[in-house]
Structures are given as structure tokens and as C-alpha cells.
Amino acid sequence: MSNTHDVKIAVIGGSGLYHLDNLEVIEEVNPETPWGYPSDKIIISKLASGTKIAFLARHGRGHYLTPSEVPQRANMAALKHLGVEAILAFSAVGSLREEIPPCDFVLPDQLIDRTRGQRPSTYFGEGVVAHAMFADPFHEGIADIVHKQGHVLEFGAKIHRKKTAICMEGPAFSTRAESHMYRSWGADIINMSALPEAKLARECEMAYQMVCMSTDYDCWREEEEAVTVETVMQNMVNNSTNAKTLLMAVLPELDQAVRSNSLKPDLKGSMKFSGMTAQEKKNPETVKKLEYILPGYY
Numbered sequence: 001m002s003n004t005h006d007v008k009i010a011v012i013g014g015s016g017l018y019h020l021d022n023l024e025v026i027e028e029v030n031p032e033t034p035w036g037y038p039s040d041k042i043i044i045s046k047l048a049s050g051t052k053i054a055f056l057a058r059h060g061r062g063h064y065l066t067p068s069e070v071p072q073r074a075n076m077a078a079l080k081h082l083g084v085e086a087i088l089a090f091s092a093v094g095s096l097r098e099e100i101p102p103c104d105f106v107l108p109d110q111l112i113d114r115t116r117g118q119r120p121s122t123y124f125g126e127g128v129v130a131h132a133m134f135a136d137p138f139h140e141g142i143a144d145i146v147h148k149q150g151h152v153l154e155f156g157a158k159i160h161r162k163k164t165a166i167c168m169e170g171p172a173f174s175t176r177a178e179s180h181m182y183r184s185w186g187a188d189i190i191n192m193s194a195l196p197e198a199k200l201a202r203e204c205e206m207a208y209q210m211v212c213m214s215t216d217y218d219c220w221r222e223e224e225e226a227v228t229v230e231t232v233m234q235n236m237v238n239n240s241t242n243a244k245t246l247l248m249a250v251l252p253e254l255d256q257a258v259r260s261n262s263l264k265p266d267l268k269g270s271m272k273f274s275g276m277t278a279q280e281k282k283n284p285e286t287v288k289k290l291e292y293i294l295p296g297y298y
């Protein structure tokens with residue numbers, strides 16, 4: 001595994017968050033993985049403290065990939081191969097709850113899948129079968145660290161945790177009937193990006209937490225105008241300032257936790273015993289591809 005960059009933390013920027021400011025850029029990398037190239041070049045930067053972070057714009061800088069087109073297997077594989085162990089994944093979300101107004105932040109702990117099977121969502125198959133544990137799709141230890149720094153948020157924004165996200169296919173927004181249905185299912189926020197990103201991070205044994213930024217009330221609130229890209233991007237101006245402030249507050253403790261191996265739960269090694277396929281039945285080509293993310297496992 002190439003750990004030459006010594007970068008253990010990655011930040012994924014979503015809609016409206018295409019770069020981080022005021023960081024010393026060390027290098028831009030564009031690795032070809034066995035699943036193709038990532039969404040864009042990965043920017044490796046250094047904080048004043050010396051902490052390095054990798055930044056990847058999920059839809060590409062200039063936003064040219066729809067949520068369904070994001071090469072999520074390549075994105076997660078490239079980060080894993082760089083040596084990343086923890087990911088803060090920012091996402092613009094619609095709120096399905098009165099108490100989560102636009103500009104509030106949310107750390108979900110649960111996830112409902114409403115994607116349509118169009119997105120490659122696993123590194124397994126083609127002759128190597130394995131099943132990752134996914135009961136808790138986000139990382140509680142990272143959520144604890146982020147939540148503790150919620151007080152730095154400006155513009156009156158609050159931070160919520162232990163909420164349920166729903167990930168839809170898009171790219172069109174939901175109908176009112178769907179929005180009401182998601183509320184009745186217990187979902188609190190909605191986006192188009194959490195899956196398969198969270199699942200692939202788990203297969204790569206990387207600790208992954210989405211940091212969601214509310215941009216709108218979707219379309220369930222009859223008295224409110226239904227969500228448009230214009231509303232989302234207006235609120236993303238404040239959200240993106242808050243995301244950068246929060247990040248700077250969170251990184252020192254997260255870096256310390258990752259480097260001292262004290263981030264819990266520890267996912268390292270979790271995929272080692274998840275394989276089902278008999279040695280003699282494994283497809284050597286797939287085994288070779290998997291070496292890129294989980295060397296020596298299969």
C-alpha cells in the first residue's frame with residue numbers, strides 16, 4: 001500500500017464546496033485505480049500544525065458529474081490507496097423536519113437507500129464474494145468529535161445528531177408524495193450522494209461520517225416553495241463558510257485520534273473475515289484488483 005503521502009484524513013466536498021481555503025497545497029494527484037479515475041484530482045494540503053488532508057470534489061470542480069455519475073468506487077479506492085483512514089464527507093441536504101431549518105448541520109447515524117441500482121455499489125462479485133457489516137453506516141467516533149465543535153458554527157446554525165438520512169437517485173428532486181412518504185418512514189434529511197459512498201468506505205475499512213448541511217425544506221411543507229437549485233445554492237454560501245470553520249476546529253482532534261489509533265469503532269481488519277469464496281474458486285483478476293484496497297486479504 002502506498003502510504004508515501006502520509007495523509008490519513010480526507011474531506012469530500014459536495015454541492016457548493018469545491019475547494020478548501022487558506023491551506024498550503026502540497027500536491028495534486030490523479031491516480032488510476034482498478035475502477036478508473038476519481039471525480040477530479042485529489043488535492044493534498046497541509047495545515048499550519050503539519051496535519052495533511054486530502055480533498056476531493058465529489059461532482060468534480062465545476063460540478064460536471066450528476067450524483068449517479070460520480071465514480072464512487074474509484075473515489076473511495078483512490079483515497080484508501082493514499083493511506084486515508086477517516087473521511088469527513090460534506091453534503092447539501094434537504095430537511096424533512098421542521099426542527100432542521102436551512103443552514104443547520106446534521107450528523108446522521110442511519111441511512112435508507114432509495115437509489116435505483118444504477119450505481120456500482122460494491123468491490124465484490126466477479127469471483128470474490130464478501131459481505132461488509134453495515135448496520136451502523138456512519139462513524140460514531142468521528143460524529144462525537146465533530147459534534148463537540150458544533151459551537152463554532154455561525155449564522156445561528158445548530159448541529160443535530162442521531163438523525164436518519166435517505167439517499168435518492170435523482171437528479172430530479174422528489175415529488176410531494178415521496179417527500180411525505182420519506183417523513184412517514186422516519187427519515188430526517190434527504191440527499192443523492194450518501195450511497196454507495198458510505199458502503200464503499202466501509203468495504204475499504206475507512207471510518208466515514210457524512211456532515212450534512214441543510215439547504216431547503218424539500219417539498220413536504222405546503223406553505224413553502226418547493227426546493228430549487230437556486231435555493232440550495234443560496235444557502236450553500238453560508239453553509240460553505242461554516243463547513244470550512246467547522247473543519248478547522250475538528251481536524252486537530254481527529255488527526256490526533258487517527259494517529260493514536262483511538263478512533264472507535266476501529267474498522268481496520270473488519271473485512272478480513274468477511275470473505276465467503278473458497279480459495280480455489282476465486283477469480284485471480286478480481287483478487288488482483290482487490291489488492292489495491294485490501295492488500296493481502298483475499
Ligand SMILES: CSC[C@H]1O[C@H](OP(=O)(O)O)[C@H](O)[C@@H]1O
Nearest residue numbers: 014015067091092191192193232
Ligand atoms: C444541488 S442540490 C442536489 C445535490 O446536492 C447534494 O449534493 P452533495 O451531496 O454532493 O452535496 C445532493 O446529494 C444532490 O447531489
Ligand SMILES: Nc1ncnc2[nH]cnc12
Nearest residue numbers: 092093094190191192218
Ligand atoms: N431536497 C433535496 N433533495 C435531495 N437532495 C438534496 N440536496 C439538497 N437538497 C436536496
